[in-house]
Amino acid sequence: MAVEIGIKAILAFIMLMGALNLAGLLTWVERKQSAVMQDRIGANRASIFGIRLLGLFHPLADVLKMLTKEDFVPRGSDRLLYTLAPILSVFFAIPAFAAIPFGDAIQIGERVIELQVANLPIGLLYIFAMMSMGVYGVVLAGISSNNNYSFLGGLRASSQMISYEVTLGVAAMGIVMVYESMNLQEIVRAQGTYLWNVIPKWGVLVQPLGALLFFVAAMAETKRIPFDLPEGESEIIGYFVEYSGMKFGMFFLTDFLETVLLSCMMATLFFGGWQVPYLYPEGFHFPWGSLWSMPHLWVILLGIASFTLKVVFFCWLLMTIRWTLPRFRYDQLMRLGWKIILPLSLINIVVTAIFCLR
Amino acid sequence: MSTKVMHHRPLNFWERIYVPEVARGLWVTSRHFARNLFIHTAHRLGLLKHLQAAVTIQYPEEVRPYAERLRTRHRLTQREDGSPRCVACMMCETVCPAKCIYIVAEEDPDPNIEKRPKSFDIDLGVCVYCGYCVEVCPEDAIRMDTKIMNIASYSREGMWYNMDRLLHPEKEGDVLLKPKT
Ligand code: SF4
Ligand code: SF4
Numbered sequence: 001m002a003v004e005i006g007i008k009a010i011l012a013f014i015m016l017m018g019a020l021n022l023a024g025l026l027t028w029v030e031r032k033q034s035a036v037m038q039d040r041i042g043a044n045r046a047s048i049f050g051i052r053l054l055g056l057f058h059p060l061a062d063v064l065k066m067l068t069k070e071d072f073v074p075r076g077s078d079r080l081l082y083t084l085a086p087i088l089s090v091f092f093a094i095p096a097f098a099a100i101p102f103g104d105a106i107q108i109g110e111r112v113i114e115l116q117v118a119n120l121p122i123g124l125l126y127i128f129a130m131m132s133m134g135v136y137g138v139v140l141a142g143i144s145s146n147n148n149y150s151f152l153g154g155l156r157a158s159s160q161m162i163s164y165e166v167t168l169g170v171a172a173m174g175i176v177m178v179y180e181s182m183n184l185q186e187i188v189r190a191q192g193t194y195l196w197n198v199i200p201k202w203g204v205l206v207q208p209l210g211a212l213l214f215f216v217a218a219m220a221e222t223k224r225i226p227f228d229l230p231e232g233e234s235e236i237i238g239y240f241v242e243y244s245g246m247k248f249g250m251f252f253l254t255d256f257l258e259t260v261l262l263s264c265m266m267a268t269l270f271f272g273g274w275q276v277p278y279l280y281p282e283g284f285h286f287p288w289g290s291l292w293s294m295p296h297l298w299v300i301l302l303g304i305a306s307f308t309l310k311v312v313f314f315c316w317l318l319m320t321i322r323w324t325l326p327r328f329r330y331d332q333l334m335r336l337g338w339k340i341i342l343p344l345s346l347i348n349i350v351v352t353a354i355f356c357l358r
Numbered sequence: 359m360s361t362k363v364m365h366h367r368p369l370n371f372w373e374r375i376y377v378p379e380v381a382r383g384l385w386v387t388s389r390h391f392a393r394n395l396f397i398h399t400a401h402r403l404g405l406l407k408h409l410q411a412a413v414t415i416q417y418p419e420e421v422r423p424y425a426e427r428l429r430t431r432h433r434l435t436q437r438e439d440g441s442p443r444c445v446a447c448m449m450c451e452t453v454c455p456a457k458c459i460y461i462v463a464e465e466d467p468d469p470n471i472e473k474r475p476k477s478f479d480i481d482l483g484v485c486v487y488c489g490y491c492v493e494v495c496p497e498d499a500i501r502m503d504t505k506i507m508n509i510a511s512y513s514r515e516g517m518w519y520n521m522d523r524l525l526h527p528e529k530e531g532d533v534l535l536k537p538k539t
Contacts, residue, residue, distance in 0.1 A: 039390065
């Protein structure tokens with residue numbers, strides 16, 4: 001029993017550190033990538049003993065700044081809810097990572113360990129539940145600040161997140177129908193099969209429309225440009241207009257955590273998770289028949305590396321989108337959500353159902 | 359008719375479904391990203407120095423070229439003997455729209471010159487760098503050609519420049535940032 005708990009604790013530690021560090025690093029990526037895309041250099045002044053290291057110390061400087069800033073609570077605000085809102089916001093973003101499998105089952109002696117914190121049979125539903133709980137932090141922040149602008153921001157956030165959550169769920173259903181499971185580890189395993197023995201049966205190939213719709217809807221859930229109406233960092237600020245110091249930092253961190261979560265979901269559901277094409281537990285089996293065997297540990301490490309690479313790629317893609325597209329207008333957002341994406345995802349489900357029942 | 363009527367082309371089908379346009383935009387930005395990343399990496403290795411990856415001017419180390427007529431920190435010009443050319447005519451003090459020049463006149467010992475400034479202060483925290491004082495001066499006694507841009511202080515008093523500081527801008531602790539040529 002103690003060993004079981006210890007193993008789970010280690011897995012949780014790995015996942016938590018990975019997610020939090022990647023989220024922290026994304027603040028640096030955001031600055032540097034936008035700079036490189038726009039022919040600039042980007043933040044590079046923070047230094048320790050004169051060592052700048054491409055501005056990698058800026059996230060540390062950010063944290064120091066946020067921790068030492070004045071923690072302002074506006075007059076007339078609801079102190080309890082005001083403090084609770086950023087905590088809720090971060091709190092529900094983190095446990096969602098528990099259901100993400102980051103590697104194949106590893107065998108040590110007699111024991112088989114799934115590289116996943118919680119091997120839940122309803123992993124997908126669990127992640128959706130956690131993601132939709134996140135809206136509470138946002139709404140509470142809007143209500144409790146005693147500021148009309150943050151109240152309006154909270155309203156925009158709740159309507160946007162609820163609208164796109166519908167599509168998010170419906171778009172992912174296609175995957176559930178194709179792979180006949182809600183367990184993310186099983187979904188990833190099922191993606192290890194091949195169409196005509198050549199093409200890996202990844203989600204994006206069997207559900208191309210579903211992948212696109214899921215990506216768009218989940219992007220709207222992260223509340224970043226082009227769906228950043230609730231926040232509008234550059235001018236309208238939105239629901240966290242009254243927040244300062246580390247409370248603001250928590251909202252900020254939530255955005256990046258959700259970006260990482262979305263990248264993990266995309267990799268897991270649609271891009272084969274930890275699968276490497278043609279890699280089987282005993283080594284590479286190429287479709288032309290040649291075999292390149294590998295020790296067990298190598299196969300596992302390759303899987304983890306493949307998963308990490310996919311997640312990093314999606315983080316990059318999300319950043320590129322964030323720094324390319326302009327923000328939607330509110331009516332465009334609602335039209336896109338209810339009139340275009342939702343019907344398309346429903347059609348996607350019907351077509352998938354017809355193919356699956358065949 | 360000074361109004362210009364703009365006629366926007368209506369969006370065609372492919373532009374309205376948005377996805378191809380998104381892809382096109384992403385292509386533009388990722389092309390910049392890839393190109394600049396490649397050149398930055400090459401620069402680190404000391405290659406391709408003739409290609410430019412960023413248009414950034416890293417300010418304190420690099421300074422962009424200043425225009426000849428740029429109005430920068432004031433100075434008072436001197437005669438051959440080192441005394442200020444200013445004759446305390448009060449023209450600049452009168453014309454100054456910010457009312458930030460303060461001159462106290464006294465009699466000049468030289469019988470050919472009527473007055474000279476006893477004290478001459480400019481509050482640069484208030485100055486709007488309009489250059490009227492330079493234009494109005496009949497003696498070419500005040501100029502704004504020091505090319506000193508980094509005028510900053512931790513206190514309001516520090517922005518107060520007296521006659522000595524105005525006569526000798528070269529003595530200041532200010533680093534005179536040289537434009538790159
Ligand atoms: S530049 Fe203009 S505002 Fe400044 S001291 Fe001269 S006249 Fe006054
Ligand atoms: S206008 Fe010229 S001469 Fe007259 S007070 Fe000003 S600086 Fe001196």
